Amino acid sequence: MHRPLCMLAAAGFGLTLALPAAAQQLTISAAASLTEAMREIGTRFEATKPGVTVRFNFAASGALVQQIIQGAPVDVFASADQETMDRGVAQKVIDPATRRDFASNSLVMITPLQGAPALTRLTDLTQPAVKRIAVGKPATVPVGRYTQQALTAAQLWGPLEPRLVFADNVRQVLDYVARGEVEAGFVYRTDAELMKDRVRVALTATGHAPITYPVAVVTDSRQPQLAREFAAYLNGAEAQAILARFGFGKP
Template sequence: MSRIRHAALLLAFALPFQACAQEITVSAAASLTNAFKDLGKQFEQRHPGTTVRLNFAASGTLLQQMSQGAPVDVFASADQATMDKAVAQNLIDVPTRRDFAANSLVLVTPAQGGPAIASLQDLAGAPVKRIAVGKLATVPVGNYTRQALDRAGLWTALEPKFIQADSVRQVLDYVSRGEVDAGFVYRTDAAIMQDKVRITLTAGGHTPVTYPVAVLSGSKHQAQARAFIDFLLSAPGQQVLDRYGFGKP
């Protein structure tokens, strides 16, 4: 067989493989990091030839990236408000929007040496000097926190104690390292650092913590992106989310 013919045959076999190989980019809220790493691997196993590229950050930061042209196929937000902004900016394919998980807002303190806190009102006491909260402009957990503290009449009084964080995971890091006395995170985040933080209470008075997901209107891999969302909502996908502490939407 001539070298030219051999090369032509190799190319003929390679082209179908290249045509079916796809990579989808999933931009997801920071609180989904552990669960989505697992989900991404399982999705790839179920869809040979498709690779899932994961991008994690605060939901508002992800929205900024997408609005500036970042090539994203699937967006999963930690709140409805950020997804609503994506709708307003014509970034998502609205019919594909679905809620796939739920969470709860908790107050955590360092596992060792943290102040005794039995209620939100205790945050106003002298022993609590620094409280980590998510930035309101970009971090959904910050807005849930404000709603809860506004409901308790404490937000304004506590503002001088706030340490602003770029994501819920940064709040968790601040508390786990003892750099702050307390912080507001999701229950699923607290669960991954049970040896370093303890949950002191579950905060109420805020809108439900629900996670929406949607395909980007500019996605070049619509079929794979829709398949990923279908997997999130399937029984196996929901089992993974449950294992990481997420509730039903």
């Protein structure tokens, strides 16, 4: 027995409603110092985009851009410095038209909260009691380049180089200091805030380039429109409030 056409249409419509919307995944490579803030921002962004999943890859900016150059499937890149983003643009893996600054930071020298020598000036790092100083690798870690600039401006990079312990990212520097494996280290102020119970900010460093964070869409993004929307969202009121709560400044 044939079913009425209207019943078939209704059944088909019901099946259509039962199918979930096509899921979209947005992959974002972001500087390690952005980890906590970006995770919260990603959750808030997902809430505004039903069916969208935000996936993060956190590491040193230099390592991340190298992954993108080598073809890693990334939609958005957020760097802790301009130089690394410039490299991505030069390699044509970043869309320069989408590039925007969205946050700023400051460089601080930290010491373990317990048992560290009293350090209040950069020149105090030359004391015999300071045997190890943790810094990011300048070639791949932006905080390492900022540190090198600050110490070079103070004419201390050369004299201190034998004492330097090089880390793969800013969080590794933070861990070295927090565990008391070094007498001092250089991190962003936002990182130091995460471990106030284990590290002390000895001073705010100067003599380096301004610390600003640019974001841009990756040229080969599989979700270019969604990637642009996320990059724009970072400069919106909601994301900026989250960044401020984690200690980041305005771009």
